[in-house]
Amino acid sequence: IVMDFKHPDGVTVPVMLPRRSLLLMTGESRYLWTHGITPRKFDTIQASKGHKSGIITSDVGDLTLSKRGIRTSFTFRKVRQTPCNCSYPLVCDSQMKETPSSFPESNKEASQLEQEYVHRVYEEIAGHFSSTRHTPWPRVVEFLKALPSGSLIGCDRSQNLVDICRERQFQAFICDALAVPVRSGSCDACISIAVIHHFATAERRVAATQELVRLLRPGGKALIYVWAMEQEYNKKKSKYLRENRISQGKKGEINNDTSVQELLVEQMPVVGNQDSACSVPSTNDFQEGGCNSREVTNSKLPIHTNRTSFHSQDLLVPWHLQGNPGKNKLVEPFGAVGSHDPSPVFHRYYHVFCEGELEAACQTLSNVRILQSYYDQGNWCVILQRV
Ligand SMILES: C[S@@+](CC[C@H](N)C(=O)[O-])C[C@H]1O[C@@H](n2cnc3c(N)ncnc32)[C@H](O)[C@@H]1O
Structure with a gap:
C-alpha cells in the first residue's frame, strides 16, 4: 500500500509500505508530518522496486500501477499521560491553544x-x-x-x-x-x-x-x-x-x-x-x-x-x-x-x-x-x- 506523508509546508511524499511490514514513526515523521492512505483502487508504485519499501519518486518512466486488495492494518499508539512538550509547537494542538492568535x-x-x-x-x-x-x-x-x-x-x-x-x-x-x-x-x-x-x-x-x-x-x-x-x-x-x-x-x-x-x-x-x-x-x-x-x-x-x-x-x-x-x-x-x-x-x-x-x-x-x-x-x- 502507498501511504502519503505531508509536511506543513505542503511537500507530499508517497511511501510504499510492503505487505507484512511494520512502520515505526518517531520524531519529525510522528509529530510534524501528517500521514494517510488515500482511498483509491490502484496505487502508483516504482516499477523497478516492485513491492519493496521506499519513497516513490516522480520518475514517470519508472512508474506502474498496482491494484489494491483487502488490507488489514493495525495501529499501536503510545498514550501520553502528561501535557505535550514535543518539539513542534507550531503544529501541536495542545501547545497551540496556549498561544491564541491576537491578529488583527x-x-x-x-x-x-x-x-x-x-x-x-x-x-x-x-x-x-x-x-x-x-x-x-x-x-x-x-x-x-x-x-x-x-x-x-x-x-x-x-x-x-x-x-x-x-x-x-x-x-x-x-x-x-x-x-x-x-x-x-x-x-x-x-x-x-x-x-x-x-x-x-x-x-x-x-x-x-x-x-x-x-x-x-x-x-x-x-x-x-x-x-x-x-x-x-x-x-x-x-x-x-x-x-x-x-x-x-x-x-x-x-x-x-x-x-x-x-x-x-x-x-x-x-x-x-x-x-x-x-x-x-x-x-x-x-x-x-x-x-x-x-x-x-x-x-x-x-x-x-x-x-x-x-x-x-x-x-x-x-x-x-x-x-x-x-x-x-x-x-x-x-x-x-x-x-x-x-x-x-x-x-x-x-x-x-x-x-x-x-x-x-x-x-x-x-x-x-x-x-x-x-x-x-x-x-x-x-x-x-x-x-
Ligand atoms: C460566503 S459569501 C455569501 C454570499 C451570499 N450572501 C450567499 O449567501 O450566497 C460572503 C459574501 O460576503 C461579501 N462580503 C464580504 N465582506 C463584505 C463587506 N465588507 N461588504 C459587503 N459584502 C461583503 C463577499 O463579497 C461575499 O459575496
Whole structure:
C-alpha cells in the first residue's frame, strides 16, 4: 500500500509500505508530518522496486500501477499521560491553544486583512463561487416568503458577484456592508447571509449588524446568518462535516488517527468548498501552494482543513478554484502570475461564531429586539426587529 506523508509546508511524499511490514514513526515523521492512505483502487508504485519499501519518486518512466486488495492494518499508539512538550509547537494542538492568535490588532489591520483575504479573493473566485450556489436554505426562504410583496435589491462588495446578479436580471449594487448607501429606516426587511463572519474584529462585526438595523423601518426585520464554530450541534453533524467522505463509511481505507483524517480530507476528490446559503460538493481542497500563500505564510492565522471541525475562531479557509466560468477574473493573482497550476487555492478569512456570540453582539445594538435566535445548517442565526 502507498501511504502519503505531508509536511506543513505542503511537500507530499508517497511511501510504499510492503505487505507484512511494520512502520515505526518517531520524531519529525510522528509529530510534524501528517500521514494517510488515500482511498483509491490502484496505487502508483516504482516499477523497478516492485513491492519493496521506499519513497516513490516522480520518475514517470519508472512508474506502474498496482491494484489494491483487502488490507488489514493495525495501529499501536503510545498514550501520553502528561501535557505535550514535543518539539513542534507550531503544529501541536495542545501547545497551540496556549498561544491564541491576537491578529488583527487594529481597525486598520482588520480592514487590510479583509481586503487581502476576503474582497480580493471573492473577486477572483466569483464565477466558481456562484456556480456552487444552488438551493437557498429553507429557513431563509421562509423568512423571505413571509414578507409582504415589494421590490427586492441585493448588494455585495464584490463587483464580479454583483455583475453576475445583474446578468441574471436581478437588481444589485456594489457597496460595503459597513456603509450601505440607502436611507435610514427605508427597508421593510434585510437579510445578511454568510457575510458578517468575514469582518475581522468584534467591533466591525457589531458595526455591520448596526448598519443593517439602521436600514430598517420601525417594525422591520433583519435575518442574519454567520458560520458557527460548532459544526456538530444536538449530536448532529452539519452538512459541511457530513460532506467529508471520511465520515461516510470509507473506514475500510483509513484508520482513526486525526492526522490521517486531515490528510485524507485534503485528498478526497469530492470534498467540496464550504459555506453559505447553498453549496454542492465540488472540489478538493489541498492546502498547499495557495494563490495568496505568501501572505498566508506571513499571517498569524491558522489554515483550516476543509470539511473538518474548527479549532480556532479566526482562520483562513482554502478555496480551491476550479475551471474558468467567466467571472473568475484572474486580475492580479497573488503570486500566481505565469503559474500553470490549473486549480489555484485562495484563502478566505473567517471569524466563526461560538454559541451565544451573535446574540450577545445583537444585544449591544440600539433600537432593536431579538425575535429569534437559532442554529441552522452549521450557522448561528438571529431575526431582529427594529423598535
Ligand atoms: C460566503 S459569501 C455569501 C454570499 C451570499 N450572501 C450567499 O449567501 O450566497 C460572503 C459574501 O460576503 C461579501 N462580503 C464580504 N465582506 C463584505 C463587506 N465588507 N461588504 C459587503 N459584502 C461583503 C463577499 O463579497 C461575499 O459575496
